[in-house]
Amino acid sequence: MRSRCLVVSFASPRTRTPSFAIALLSLALAVAHGPRALAEGPFTLTSTSLRDGGTVDAAQVFDQDDCKGSNRSPQLSWHDAPQGTRSFAVTIFDPDAPGPGWWHWAVAQIPANIDRLPENASASGYVKKIGAVEGRNDFDIDGYGGPCPPAGKAHRYVVTVYALNTTDLRLAQGRPALMFDHEIGTATLGSARIVVNYGR
Template identity: 45%
Template sequence: MTYDPYAALPEVPSFTLTSTSFTDGGRLALPQIAGMIGTGGGDRLPQLSWSGAPEGTRSFAVTCYDPDAPTASGFWHFAAYNLPADTTSLDEGAVTLDQAAESFPAEASLLRNDGGIAGFVGSAPPPGHGDHRYMFVVHALDVDALELDALASPGLLGFQMFGHTIGRARITGIFGH
């Protein structure tokens, strides 16, 4: 049985999330692999597009989580929140290790990932650890903005979204050594 961290959350309507960077269940490409640890990757957020968010959506949060990391808490690769309700996509590379590109919504905020960087850190399972799942999730929220401190964790973001998530879309990429 494979652990699904989203199975424990209250059920909400799903909507569609796709990517031109990878297919659901497909392998992540080199741009989405960690470069900061010498693997030659690009640490580039993949392109993401979503549609069909539920009526009443007032903002979005976007996260990337690896439940297969060899820790008791998985590994958060990316967390952004307060994306405007009219946002329907993010370009590949809209966020990298420590910066957001001009195409990233100015109203949105980035949290530090589990690597300690406010940005996207690519996949980097330990050698010999096998394939890991990288769950990219867009959360439709019923509030215009969440109030979080810049030092908040992605886990705290999840707690703050509880009770405000009215829809969720997910696509999963795979990578391993």
């Protein structure tokens, strides 16, 4: 990263004041230590499968009972993770489901050098290939289970990527998604999310 050079022009000895000198010193220190912070953008999540505030397509909808989607986990990309990130996790949660809500997907131990998941990463085996683990969703299935709300008002689906300060949450494949959520919360440096909607 290119360093910055601060040029300071001091007033003559008669007009200089202690407070003026202190202000200039503070400015110099801020410039000297600030480039890394200024260079980072906000931690963000994007998707080619989902649009923030939009409606879930049939490709991502669940494929059992009276839900007739393709149950493909969405493509996700994230950018500008916080410093110190050692791994990532992803969850999809429906806060509008009856009771405590509904877990649709929980993935942990995504390596820090990965900044995206392709569409259908869950069923295709890509998640396992990169060494990540998936929780058991509330359909009682390991991996991704798409939206399938009761008929009526549309539900919100909160898709979140977490930057974590550890490479190992000590979570095994198939443990409940709620357990994944708890362990993710103990190691989160930052998170980014999009919210989508689906109703029948």
